Amino acid sequence: MTEYGRGQGSEPWHPDDPLYGDDGWRGQQAEQGRHSSYDGQPQHYPQQPQTQQQYGDWGTGERDGYGGQQYPQYDQQYASQEQPQYDQNGWPVGTHPQDPYAGAPADPYGQQTGTYGGEQADYYGSPDAYPPPEPPSRRRTEPEPEPDWDPGPDQGEHAFFAGGGDDDGDQEPGDRRGRGERRGRGGKEKQRRNGFACLVVVLVFGGGLGGIGYFGYQFYQDRFGSAPDFAGAGNGEQVTVTIPAGSGGFAIGQELKKMGVVKSVDAFVAAQSANPQGKTIQDGVYTLQKEMSAASAVELMLSPKSRNNLIIAEGKRNGAVYELIDKRLGVEQGTTAKVAETKWKTLGLPDWAANHGDVRDPLEGFLYPSSYAVAKGQKPEAVLKQMVARASEKYAELDFEGKAEGLGLEGPWELVTVASLVQAEGKTHDDFRRMSEVIYNRLKTTNTETNQLLQFDSTFNYLKGESNIDISESEINSNKDPYNTYTNKGLPPGPIGNPGAEALQAALNPTDEGWIYFVATDGVNKTEFARTHDEFLKLKDKFNAS
Incomplete structure (x- = not known):
């Protein structure tokens, strides 16, 4: 017998064929005691001469893997007939007296259509059918597996994105097993990857062109373009x-x-x-x-x-600020002062600035000296809130709450008051730190020079609403108002103006040179300091002489 698959041209079947399984070639070989040539051993047929190929092999399933099942009619029909000869590729050569698969009356498979499920197949109609498949009635009863290959462009997927043609171009047309394996084992996935890659390339390429165009336009505009602009100095409105x-x-x-x-x-x-x-x-x-x-x-x-800003100068009292706001807003005089008097609790003061006794104006010291954008149409409340917020931010920035106790004060409210006194009594910024030391020295309980009396004209002028530097002793000594520091020890009830940045810094950082007296010797810009009462009297005589 001849071994199929060894030296006989293209092999008709392969172990990977779906029919080659436990119930196909191998199962039937075990039943008949034979060994398939696909298992690596030659297959012989002792009941027949070695030199003859018979179609009986087809009936026993040795050729096509149908498990060795015997078909008596089939074997008897063809055992007596002259068998055709085949070339090395397995095709019949020469002549033979009868086509074994013709529809002759003696051919049980040519007439018994019921054996094949009511239809007669043309097993030799094309080379694709060789070797002929098993008769339908003899095939396995398991359902055929669904094809897992890509249906291709005809099933709704465009050939360009399916990637078809490239992979199969190198395969010989006759090698259909190779095509089937590639398509069945990943052809669809690979085609989809190829299609997705093409799509990504198109998108990236298109986005790149758009980006280049945009940046090119921006580059041109930056170098050569000009922004829209009017001409001239305005239309007069x-x-x-x-x-x-x-x-x-x-x-x-x-x-x-x-x-x-x-x-x-x-x-x-x-x-x-x-x-x-x-x-x-x-x-x-x-x-x-x-x-x-x-x-x-x-x-x-x-x-x-x-410029049309509202400028609040350092040391300016609240009464003067209210008048400036009224004028800027174009409202009736006294409007802003009334708002401050009746709505001060809603204007944003910090908690430590509330509920102090004998205070003439709770907002005093909180209309921070600065430049403010104030124009007609605004409300006084909005302007006051803006100023109070600026002062509160400044005091928080300087940590007035944390530093007041270290200076011998009861809290930040007293620290603001000290700063307002420094601002009011100092003639120049060079005076501020020494003026600050004078205040702290006079507040000390060990002070035997003034016995904790500040004796500042600025506090008396505040309660009077004046700015007089020539005040008689009789007038001062007869007034018992809490803001009169000639008749009341310690600090006044609250600030007497709005201190600026340098006065605030001086209140936090006084000198340590023993100053306790001072006199504005020229009555305007020059302030001189003394450590003892005798030095003070000399400075007083100098002032009187001027």
């Missing part, structure tokens, strides 16, 4: 613009554009950068014109003529 504190060039440009002063924010930012003083533009209220060129707007904002 004035407008008030409020610039918040901490605003940079972009924020300022936004405010100006919103009010119709400049045409674009970019134009203003560019003009501000081009002006050597552009970065010095401060917050506040400005009177400008609509439709100004950006360069003209920058130039005008740098000029004092455009």
